Amino acid sequence: MTRVAELRWVRADLRARRGQAALTVLAVAGIVTALIVAATLLEDGTNPWRGLFARSNSAHIWIHSKDVPDVSALRGLNGVTDVAGPYRSAPATLVTRGRRVPITLQETPAALPAVARPLLREGRWLDVRTPNAVVLERSFARAFGLRPGSPFSVTGLNGATHELTVAGLAESGDQGFYPEWTPGLAWTLARTLDVVEPAQGRTETVTGLRLADAAATDLVVQRAVFTLRNQVQRVTTWREVRASMELDNRLLGLLLALFGGAGLVAAALALANAAGGRVLMQLRDIATLKSLGFTRGQVVRMLVVEHGTLGLLGIAAGAVAARLITAYAMGETVVVPLSAGPLTAIIAGTSLTVLAAVLIPAWRGGRTPPIPAAPAAPPRGHLSRLARVALLVRLPPALVLGARDAFTRRTPAALTVCGVAIPMMMITIGLGCWATLDDFVRHPERVGQAAALSLRPAELTAEEARQRAMADPDVVAAYPGAELDALVPWQTRTVRTRALGLSSDPYPFPVVEGRMFAERGEAVAGQGLLDLLGARIGDRVRVTIGGTPLIVRIVGRAIEPEQDGEVLSFGVDSLATKDALPPQFYALVLRPGADPGQVRARLQGQGLDVAQAVNPADRLAVIRVVIVALVAVLALIGLASLLTASALGLRDHVLDLAVLKAMGLTPRQVMATLVTATGLPAAVGVVLGAAAGASCSRWLIDLEGRGSGVGAGIGQAPTPGMLAATIVSAIGAALLVALIPARRAARARLPVTAR
Amino acid sequence: MTDTPVVRAVNLVKIYQTGALPVPAVRGADLTVDAGEFVAIMGPSGSGKSTLIHMLGGLDTRTSGEIWLDGRRADTLSESGWAVLRREKIGFVFQFFNLVASMTVADNVELPALLGGAPPRQARERREYLLGELGLADRADASPAQLSGGEQQRVALARALANQPRLLLADEPTGNLDSRNTRDVLRLLGKVHTQGQTIVLVTHDARVASMADRVVSLLDGQIVDDGAIPKSRRRPAGGVGDVVELRS
Amino acid sequence: MRQSLLALLAKEPAHGYELKQALETIFGSAYPSPNIGQIYVTLGRLEKDGFVRSVDVEQANRPNKKVYYITATGREALETWVEEPTEGPRVRDEFFMKLVLAPMTGLSDRMALMNRQRRHYLALMRDLRELADQTDPANRVALLLIEGAMLHLQADLDWLERCQEDLP
Structure with a gap:
């Protein structure tokens, strides 16, 4: 029954401050929305499998069999909801620019099937009227520079070559990306397939099973194999496809975690500030409640319920908003909502944070002694040192008074400073990340991508290819290179070794520690490799490449965005001759300012096989969205803190105001006093936050870099211009926020007595 | 009336520790208040009156001594123990009214009853009765800020009486009121006293103190006087007063 | 008169x-x-x-x-x-004389004197209050006169308090 009394108070208090409550809900909702949307984008960006799988309504299991299986038996298996195919599939060889690439041709109906439906991205789908067309799996097409309309000459197993044309490019959730998943896939009509591979005996049949529950995959595979007896040649499942699509997303994940953490801290701060400010304003009421017989526990409970409800409401609203945004505003890019794991983590994490943030002010409220003091009068502080300085430099009196008021109450002043400083710090760190990404794009050589293009000799001799490339006016240098997997001692796994350039003429690896290798037997390594081997600069490591042992001394650490940094780089001459000659590829360094795309097109025109490097910043593009969203939310939080502060400040000044007016201050001066009183701590917060953010953003990003294996040395502080613009606009916004209530208060006629 | 006193304080001491210096506020007060009694506590400011009444209501902890309320030892109670005791047995009225600002008048008056575990309907009926008695029935939905000081204090009184407490404690209830509002509040106090309400109040105002059966004087934290206010030797007969002579 | x-x-x-x-x-x-x-x-x-x-x-x-x-x-x-302006009240209080002089004679101690006086004042105040209650509320003059008396009495009590604080 006493709950009724508690609820009554909570209800009344919420009603008395609807606007503030709404702002709190909004701030929390904004953070949760940003977190969920960011996580969804991340999940989608780093593992496109979920989206593709859902959109193409893919099959969970693909059974490769010699003959056409008993489809009705498969369909009858427990857990199978639908069957794709059976389709014929034949191995063939693609001949393009003098290279022979194994591919798989797979039969597909002219009408897109319901299950395992390829997702057409470019060009047209197959049509019975153009039987010589194929649709290519997009990543495969990209790897060979094939576009709709490109010729596609295929050699069947019988040696006959058929000139086909690429009609379109499609994606699918049934096949991994090239080159992780080989051979490449081309969809054709049954007739075309018959032409290329007339022999039934050399084709196989693939049948896809779509399941009701992905977890039942193994069980269904067993049953299917049993049902089909000896017909089954091999089985692939969605797990393998997913694995092949996964990108190395450690850096991205870490950055997102950083922002997630920042968001949580900000949310906690917003709530703690709002709740703390409110509790501070209500100390008298709380004391009264206690004098009426509310226990400490009840007071704490009421405050937790009140402010916690706002927080949880915000979380719920944020979850709904995020769902709507990903469903409607981002329907194009995101198909599948965030999976349950991260969603639960975000919601549980924010809920816990919210409760923790609310608990502190609630506990503080609960400790209020039950004696309601006289109407709270602001402490009659002396002129603070700051105010005295202000007087000394002959500032206008309104500013001096404001400066005095700004720091008379220590706790609220500190709260305001922190409430502004922490979001500001996070914003600055966000800007630092932005600057780092910009730096990746602007100076790819700093992240190990001095060479924008890589050239594979293909059917030319290595020397020929090199000379042709060097003939291009935009190509400055061509470094011979080879990438090989190497076994490391005591590890069951391999690491990438990259031989590039000569020891005497090394490729410009971005060495940030130690020095560049200068002679045979020396190497530089990424942070990931050093961590993996527990090695330090100066250590000798022994790896085995293709059975040949190689001992190198690590003389430096390079920034290494690939393979989570688990890469060992050295000169080609350090390799055994059999591995080094001829070089697998040439890394082409272009003239500064040259457009890699154009150069690539030119070189391709000369029959060269040229690939363009993917800038790590492109893979991290999602981070930019997150940064923008986060900055917006953080700004909102800063504003919420400011509103709390100015409301608190105003309450303290109601009495003073009458006196100030009586003393002859004009409304404008009164306003200036109030704005200074709120604006000064805010400005201090902004500057402190920016300074802290600027000084630690580099360090933090480097920490991230180190953790992700890329290695420290990538971090950039935000540019001074950017930082200055942010500080100015933040202070401007703060003053504006302080101005509105100050204006109202300055105009209002105020009673001289309390209450 | 029962034999057990409503309040019994034995050698009550309160020492505030401000910095390194112990400041005694109440130094060994003994006080007994019987059921139905109206006791006024007087004394110069700083004599410990407020501290004494706060201790009697459990708003402040005692340094040593005993407090017995309604025959129960109360000074050993925990903070929440006191809170429960207050909601059942004690009504408190303050100088600055202390209505809960965010709640309406009606909610303010119903709050103690609800807190005491009364069903909402019963709480509402009691509130309607009390506000009616105090002539504030039409202000039930107003917020405290819309009321005058006198009205606020009457609402505070209604709130203090909501649970029909054994003991009504008041700390300078008229200290912030003008003389007309003071008269209204006094009339109410007189009324509940005649209905048998036990009252202990701290006041500076002789008019308030003269309502009491007994006056307790504090000086420097010690009780220097405790006794009934005598019947006037000069009873004004038949309403014909002689004020002017009183002053001559 | x-x-x-x-x-x-x-x-x-x-x-x-x-x-x-x-x-x-x-x-x-x-x-x-x-x-x-x-x-x-x-x-x-x-x-x-x-x-x-x-x-x-x-x-x-x-x-x-x-x-x-x-x-x-x-x-x-x-x-x-x-x-002509009317004189203010003259503080040549009889009780004050007692208060200052009686302890010298050893007849009474000051504290007891003051306490007794306080109770007496309060009794007087009670009479005034009752008088005010019995007075026709429409009679402003009479009520004001009573209030004046009360205020004087309050002043006397405050003075008594001052004496109690400051006289050893």
Whole structure:
């Protein structure tokens, strides 16, 4: 029954401050929305499998069999909801620019099937009227520079070559990306397939099973194999496809975690500030409640319920908003909502944070002694040192008074400073990340991508290819290179070794520690490799490449965005001759300012096989969205803190105001006093936050870099211009926020007595 | 009336520790208040009156001594123990009214009853009765800020009486009121006293103190006087007063 | 009483009993009910000083009554009285004398004296309050008079408190 009394108070208090409550809900909702949307984008960006799988309504299991299986038996298996195919599939060889690439041709109906439906991205789908067309799996097409309309000459197993044309490019959730998943896939009509591979005996049949529950995959595979007896040649499942699509997303994940953490801290701060400010304003009421017989526990409970409800409401609203945004505003890019794991983590994490943030002010409220003091009068502080300085430099009196008021109450002043400083710090760190990404794009050589293009000799001799490339006016240098997997001692796994350039003429690896290798037997390594081997600069490591042992001394650490940094780089001459000659590829360094795309097109025109490097910043593009969203939310939080502060400040000044007016201050001066009183701590917060953010953003990003294996040395502080613009606009916004209530208060006629 | 006193304080001491210096506020007060009694506590400011009444209501902890309320030892109670005791047995009225600002008048008056575990309907009926008695029935939905000081204090009184407490404690209830509002509040106090309400109040105002059966004087934290206010030797007969002579 | 009667007569001529009634109505129970004999004595003195004159008015079945009216001299005296500022209360309190002197004689201790006095003041205050309660609320003059008395009493109590604090 006493709950009724508690609820009554909570209800009344919420009603008395609807606007503030709404702002709190909004701030929390904004953070949760940003977190969920960011996580969804991340999940989608780093593992496109979920989206593709859902959109193409893919099959969970693909059974490769010699003959056409008993489809009705498969369909009858427990857990199978639908069957794709059976389709014929034949191995063939693609001949393009003098290279022979194994591919798989797979039969597909002219009408897109319901299950395992390829997702057409470019060009047209197959049509019975153009039987010589194929649709290519997009990543495969990209790897060979094939576009709709490109010729596609295929050699069947019988040696006959058929000139086909690429009609379109499609994606699918049934096949991994090239080159992780080989051979490449081309969809054709049954007739075309018959032409290329007339022999039934050399084709196989693939049948896809779509399941009701992905977890039942193994069980269904067993049953299917049993049902089909000896017909089954091999089985692939969605797990393998997913694995092949996964990108190395450690850096991205870490950055997102950083922002997630920042968001949580900000949310906690917003709530703690709002709740703390409110509790501070209500100390008298709380004391009264206690004098009426509310226990400490009840007071704490009421405050937790009140402010916690706002927080949880915000979380719920944020979850709904995020769902709507990903469903409607981002329907194009995101198909599948965030999976349950991260969603639960975000919601549980924010809920816990919210409760923790609310608990502190609630506990503080609960400790209020039950004696309601006289109407709270602001402490009659002396002129603070700051105010005295202000007087000394002959500032206008309104500013001096404001400066005095700004720091008379220590706790609220500190709260305001922190409430502004922490979001500001996070914003600055966000800007630092932005600057780092910009730096990746602007100076790819700093992240190990001095060479924008890589050239594979293909059917030319290595020397020929090199000379042709060097003939291009935009190509400055061509470094011979080879990438090989190497076994490391005591590890069951391999690491990438990259031989590039000569020891005497090394490729410009971005060495940030130690020095560049200068002679045979020396190497530089990424942070990931050093961590993996527990090695330090100066250590000798022994790896085995293709059975040949190689001992190198690590003389430096390079920034290494690939393979989570688990890469060992050295000169080609350090390799055994059999591995080094001829070089697998040439890394082409272009003239500064040259457009890699154009150069690539030119070189391709000369029959060269040229690939363009993917800038790590492109893979991290999602981070930019997150940064923008986060900055917006953080700004909102800063504003919420400011509103709390100015409301608190105003309450303290109601009495003073009458006196100030009586003393002859004009409304404008009164306003200036109030704005200074709120604006000064805010400005201090902004500057402190920016300074802290600027000084630690580099360090933090480097920490991230180190953790992700890329290695420290990538971090950039935000540019001074950017930082200055942010500080100015933040202070401007703060003053504006302080101005509105100050204006109202300055105009209002105020009673001289309390209450 | 029962034999057990409503309040019994034995050698009550309160020492505030401000910095390194112990400041005694109440130094060994003994006080007994019987059921139905109206006791006024007087004394110069700083004599410990407020501290004494706060201790009697459990708003402040005692340094040593005993407090017995309604025959129960109360000074050993925990903070929440006191809170429960207050909601059942004690009504408190303050100088600055202390209505809960965010709640309406009606909610303010119903709050103690609800807190005491009364069903909402019963709480509402009691509130309607009390506000009616105090002539504030039409202000039930107003917020405290819309009321005058006198009205606020009457609402505070209604709130203090909501649970029909054994003991009504008041700390300078008229200290912030003008003389007309003071008269209204006094009339109410007189009324509940005649209905048998036990009252202990701290006041500076002789008019308030003269309502009491007994006056307790504090000086420097010690009780220097405790006794009934005598019947006037000069009873004004038949309403014909002689004020002017009183002053001559 | 002289000035009150003069003031009443300045309004209109009246006989003694009418004057007594007028005083009672105006000041109510707060004012000591004037004795009719005292009124006649005062009127006689005023007449002797030349401030009032009286004429006999015949009455049927009853003795003649004396109606008084104010003279020019009387009006002048009244004006002087109204215009000159009135003295404030003189603090030559009897209790204060006791308080200072009694302890010297060893007859009583100061604390007991003060406590007794306080209770007495409160008793007086209670009388005043009861008086105020019994007074017709419409009678502003009477109520104000009572309130004045209460405020004086409050001042006395405050003074007592000061004495208690400062006299050892």
